Amino acid sequence: MTHPLRLGLAAATAALTAACSPLTLFSTFTPKDPATRADMGTAYGPLSRQRLDVYAPRNAEAAAPVAVFFYGGSWDSGRRQDYRWVGQALAAQGYLTVVPDYRIYPEVTYPSFLEDGAAAVRWARDHAKDLGGDPSRIVLVGHSAGAYNAVMLGFDTRYLRAQGVDPQSIRAVAGLSGPYDFIPIDGPITRRTFGSAADLAATQPGQYVRRSSPAAFLATGDADRTVYPRNTKMLAAAIRAAGGQVEEKHYAGVDHAGSVLALSLPFRNKAPILADLTAFLDGAAK
Secondary structure (H helix, E strand, O other): OOOHHHOHHHHHHHHHHOOHHHHHHHHHHOOOOOOEEEEEEEEOOOOOOOEEEEEEOOOOOOOEEEEEEEOOOOOOOOOHHHHHHHHHHHHHOOOEEEEEOOOOOOOOOOOHHHHHHHHHHHHHHHHOHHHOEEEEEEEEEEEOHHHHHHHHHHHOOHHHHHOOOOHHHEEEEEEEOOOOOOOOOOOHHHHHHHOOOOOHHHHOHHHHOOOOOOEEEEEEEOOOOOOOOHHHHHHHHHHHHOOOOEEEEEEOOOOOOHHHHOOOOOOHHHOOHHHHHHHHHHHHOO
16 A cells, blocks of 8 residues: 555545545644644534544643634535644644534535534633633634635624624634635535525625624635635635735645645645745734
8 A cells, every 4th residue: 555645746635535534544644743632522512523623732832822724525524533734733833723523414504514613613712721722812714615614604703603702703714725606506516505595695705704804814726626716816805895804825736635735744845825824824813
């Protein structure tokens, strides 16, 4: 069996977008940044997929800002255990990092995964102090479908308010290769996930952009043919039009999975996404 670190970017991309097993191998064997695994498999709700892992910075001298990372998977797949390398990468940059699972299709459709995400943010707020974090400085980060989740939770404040979380505690949102503008709903993934929504326009993050919305870091690769870069362009334009703060990044030669793989040690030289992301978040979370 080929060692996963010898797969190369193309094969690792396939691993990220296919079954769990190759991605599990990548997560298991890839070199990782130094971090403390602070809380693993902790429940934030009563259901089987309402579990989360926490990664803490080592030797932090002050309360750390809190990052909640939502993985992608077309809202029908994904496991928090396969993103340990993301949790440790963000923790090594100084963030108390929470990586939650959330309910997926066919168990649920929109907006249940957003409700789960808000519950995970509530857990992060409630437990941050005990784990060395600052509950008043929370950032939401996601890739692909998880980027949609992160941005929606930051912009549409109904979900956080329903959990008793002050939306002002969200200092920034960051989306990597996210689908933000998919009306008309004409693809199989969006039809099954959002097609039963009573108000389709209400499923789109751009509907909720305000001047007071959290600062946004929106990044994509110009080689992405899974979620086209126009999604990033259009949401960034909407934020600017509303007078909000946004940093828009397009990375040459980076495809859909490559934008999150660039957070890992083996592929970090492919694009400076981790450095750009954390520089933005550091400024927003001061």
